[in-house]
Amino acid sequence: MGMSVIKNLRVSVVIPVYNEAAHLDACLQAIAAQTVSPHEVIVVDNNSDDDSAAIARSYDFVTLIHEPRQGVVHARNRGFNAATGDIIGRIDADTLLVEDWIATLQRLFSDNSLGAVSGAVTYHDLPWRLFLGQLDLTFRQWIANGMGREVFLFGSNMALRRSAWRKVRRHVCNTGGMHEDFDLAIHLHETGARVAFDRRLRAAVSLRRFNTAMNDYWEYVWLSPKTYSLHDKRSHFRMYPVVALVVANYWLIQLLYRGYNFAQSTTALRVNPATFVD
Numbered sequence: 001m002g003m004s005v006i007k008n009l010r011v012s013v014v015i016p017v018y019n020e021a022a023h024l025d026a027c028l029q030a031i032a033a034q035t036v037s038p039h040e041v042i043v044v045d046n047n048s049d050d051d052s053a054a055i056a057r058s059y060d061f062v063t064l065i066h067e068p069r070q071g072v073v074h075a076r077n078r079g080f081n082a083a084t085g086d087i088i089g090r091i092d093a094d095t096l097l098v099e100d101w102i103a104t105l106q107r108l109f110s111d112n113s114l115g116a117v118s119g120a121v122t123y124h125d126l127p128w129r130l131f132l133g134q135l136d137l138t139f140r141q142w143i144a145n146g147m148g149r150e151v152f153l154f155g156s157n158m159a160l161r162r163s164a165w166r167k168v169r170r171h172v173c174n175t176g177g178m179h180e181d182f183d184l185a186i187h188l189h190e191t192g193a194r195v196a197f198d199r200r201l202r203a204a205v206s207l208r209r210f211n212t213a214m215n216d217y218w219e220y221v222w223l224s225p226k227t228y229s230l231h232d233k234r235s236h237f238r239m240y241p242v243v244a245l246v247v248a249n250y251w252l253i254q255l256l257y258r259g260y261n262f263a264q265s266t267t268a269l270r271v272n273p274a275t276f277v278d
Contacts, residue, residue: 009106010039011159012085016067016075017043020093021051023206028059030096036103037061039085046075052093073180076155077172080165089159090181094206096124104201105159115193116160116185118153119201126207127260137199139242144197146238150228151195153188155181157203164193178227186231210254211261218247 013031017024024043031041043056045066056064067078080088087109091097108117120140122133144151153160158181168187172180185195209220221243228236246253 009087009109010085011036011087011089011102011105012083012162013038013041013089013091013102014076014079014083015041015043015091015093015095016046016072016079017048017052017056017093018046018070018072018075019048019050019052021048021055023094024052024055027091027093027095027097028055028062030099032059032061033099034097034102035100036106038089038102040083042079042082044075044079046070046072071174071176072155073172073174073183076180077169077174080162080169083162083165086162087159088162088165090155091158091203092156092205094208095156096204098202098204101201101203108198108201109159109161113194114161114196115164116153116158116188116195117198117201118158118181119197119203120199121154121157121203121205123207124204125261126256129204139245140197141199143238143242147235149194150189150233150235151185151197152224153181153185153195155179156205157201159201160184160188160193164188164191167191167193177223178230179223182224182227183231186228186233207253207257208261210250210257214250217250221246 015027028041031038041059041062043062043064045053045056045064047068047070053064056062063082065078065082067075076090080090087105089102089105108114120133120137122129122136126132168184168191171187171190173183188195210217224243225236225239228239
């Protein structure tokens with residue numbers, strides 16, 4: 001791995017995992033290539049029945065823990081509670097971090113007013129990555145700019161102070177039917193923590209969510225404004241234009257994804273993280 005951690009901010013990386021053997025190895029390789037080593041990497045196995053746990057064990061810098069309650073929110077909570085760093089980074093098993101991701105977190109959190117942050121993404125399984133990444137950034141920045149202090153968090157590329165997590169962990173919603181990362185952001189706002197969107201925090205993620213039926217995707221994407229609406233936050237109105245644009249272009253995006261990933265287009269889909277029995 002990279003050089004020793006600098007600036008005295010220890011960064012833990014938490015990765016909730018459910019049947020992610022096809023993606024986890026590349027994710028961990030990207031962590032191993034960081035210019036600054038994380039304080040720890042915690043993989044939370046959420047009842048996988050594939051080789052996910054074995055892959056995690058094959059990396060000597062990974063701590064593997066298990067969460068028996070099904071659902072990414074439970075796996076996330078288990079990992080966050082186990083983390084011992086000053087900063088808790090959270091990504092998905094199909095996230096590929098840019099090599100200065102840990103170093104960027106240390107720079108961003110040198111601002112003591114920052115409680116949590118998420119950043120820009122590109123899509124490693126789509127063509128025209130730079131163009132589509134810039135388009136995605138434009139939409140995310142537009143939403144964030146219009147949300148005032150109620151800025152969202154994006155679970156594939158985010159981090160928060162461990163001290164902020166300790167204040168909010170007994171208040172977050174541990175139920176299905178909403179996006180757990182958005183819910184976390186909302187509860188952080190209510191404790192007075194500053195949540196930010198910062199384009200300097202970069203990662204590549206998968207768009208395999210589009211490899212599903214349109215009604216299933218609609219159910220998933222609708223949870224974005226619904227999560228804010230369920231908490232009586234008016235900022236959810238900022239999301240509707242982008243949600244409508246994405247749904248209107250569903251077939252085009254799915255065609256791009258399946259054409260670029262033809263060999264994987266019929267493989268098992270990623271489980272909707274918001275659908276589970278509480």
